[in-house]
Amino acid sequence: MEKLMIKGGRPLYGEVQVSGAKNSAVALIPATLLAESTTILENLPHIRDVLIYVEILKDLGAEISQENGELHIDAGQLTNLPMSDGKVKELRASYYLMGALLGRFGEATVGLPGGCNLGPRPIDQHIKGFEALGAKVVHRDGALHLFASKLKGARVYLDVVSVGATINIMLAAARAEGQTVIENAAKEPEIIDVATLLTAMGAKVKGAGTDVIRIQGCAKLTGCRHSVIPDRIEAGTFMVAAAATQGEVTVNNLIPKHMEPVTAKLREMGAEVEEWDEALQIRGGKAYQSIHIRTLPYPGFPTDLQQPFTSLLTMACGTSFVVDNIYSSRFRHIDELSRMGADVRVEGSSAVIRGQASLYGAQVRASDLRAGAALVIAGLMASDITEIIGVEHINRGYQDLVGKLKSLGSEIWRESQ
Ligand SMILES: CC(=O)N[C@H]1[C@@H](OP(=O)(O)OP(=O)(O)OC[C@H]2O[C@@H](n3ccc(=O)[nH]c3=O)[C@H](O)[C@@H]2O)O[C@H](CO)[C@@H](O)[C@@H]1O
Numbered sequence: 001m002e003k004l005m006i007k008g009g010r011p012l013y014g015e016v017q018v019s020g021a022k023n024s025a026v027a028l029i030p031a032t033l034l035a036e037s038t039t040i041l042e043n044l045p046h047i048r049d050v051l052i053y054v055e056i057l058k059d060l061g062a063e064i065s066q067e068n069g070e071l072h073i074d075a076g077q078l079t080n081l082p083m084s085d086g087k088v089k090e091l092r093a094s095y096y097l098m099g100a101l102l103g104r105f106g107e108a109t110v111g112l113p114g115g116c117n118l119g120p121r122p123i124d125q126h127i128k129g130f131e132a133l134g135a136k137v138v139h140r141d142g143a144l145h146l147f148a149s150k151l152k153g154a155r156v157y158l159d160v161v162s163v164g165a166t167i168n169i170m171l172a173a174a175r176a177e178g179q180t181v182i183e184n185a186a187k188e189p190e191i192i193d194v195a196t197l198l199t200a201m202g203a204k205v206k207g208a209g210t211d212v213i214r215i216q217g218c219a220k221l222t223g224c225r226h227s228v229i230p231d232r233i234e235a236g237t238f239m240v241a242a243a244a245t246q247g248e249v250t251v252n253n254l255i256p257k258h259m260e261p262v263t264a265k266l267r268e269m270g271a272e273v274e275e276w277d278e279a280l281q282i283r284g285g286k287a288y289q290s291i292h293i294r295t296l297p298y299p300g301f302p303t304d305l306q307q308p309f310t311s312l313l314t315m316a317c318g319t320s321f322v323v324d325n326i327y328s329s330r331f332r333h334i335d336e337l338s339r340m341g342a343d344v345r346v347e348g349s350s351a352v353i354r355g356q357a358s359l360y361g362a363q364v365r366a367s368d369l370r371a372g373a374a375l376v377i378a379g380l381m382a383s384d385i386t387e388i389i390g391v392e393h394i395n396r397g398y399q400d401l402v403g404k405l406k407s408l409g410s411e412i413w414r415e416s417q
């Protein structure tokens, strides 16, 4: 087991390169199972969720090789093994095996997913979608068994805007007979990324990025080459870290449009954000104003950046409110921030942050991925040394966070526990 050590109080300066998006990568990798020939994925992030997914695909019989930083996945010869336990429990996105294997074989057994503990994370809308396409879904011993003698395109209205359900239904629909229409679909950039891959494989996907997506399935899909979009959550984490240390950082290899809610909130607080085609420069302010944040589905403010932002808000003048409308109890980082001197309390689905706190180093625990990011940012802001345990959560979703922060001038290192 390892822990992260941070000696805070140093502003971040310089340039940092954003890696490929975790939440795209973990959908694109299972999507390659839908094709019977080789798919090449470029710009995959080197993170634990991706490593685990690659292992899962190998267990299923996919031939995988790495060449020049690209992943070649040949899913020509697969065995449709039951995936009830083990690796599928280590990440949330293992639920995409349901759509991918159902699409490929008409049958799948997949354990209920793991991932960040953010309170209840039901998958009823995924199941509603699979059933609409003609699958029978049985829940037994912690796993779902899905079976369809024939998948047929259908109209599915999502009762809740869900990233996972939208993508999972797209995966199964890509090999279904006829057209599937997803209404009240999620609009996240990662959904467009998956639609681009499926289209390159031979399915016809229209409307991704709007709330109505039409998928014309195809009996056989072929492999293709695809590059993963930049990780807007990693980019946002560096933007917040730059503001929180009152530094000056250029975040490269991002799509500025994806960052709009983050850019807007940083500017509202008093940080300067300058925009180029594929980069943003953040110049920290001397003092920040308190703000209110409400998380919403894209293009609203992303829940995955709510926790990192909370750390920044501890230094603003006045009281800030953060309401998480997606995960109402995504506040397990708050107690840890309090240990570092923050004046924060949770009221229902809101965090109330009284600003102008001077954070100090402490031993804290990352309970989930973005709680980890929030604590790293708090550690960069704090006086003295912060010790973060629960680093395995951070490793799930940030490529070389320590190396990237070091290159920006922070004193951060790993130690064994
Ligand atoms: C691997 C991945 O891409 N993870 C992201 C994905 O998670 P995930 O796909 O799990 O999140 P969803 O978009 O599905 O969840 C959104 C909301 O809908 C609810 N819901 C969802 C599905 C369902 O069947 N029933 C239901 O009620 C959830 O409890 C939540 O309140 O989107 C979240 C919201 O942007 C992000 O925080 C996660 O980083």
Ligand SMILES: C=C(OP(=O)(O)O)C(=O)O
Binding pocket: 022, 091, 092, 093, 114, 115, 116, 117, 304, 369, 370, 397
């Ligand atoms: C919640 C997250 O991930 P997952 O859905 O994979 O648990 C996240 O990336 O912040």
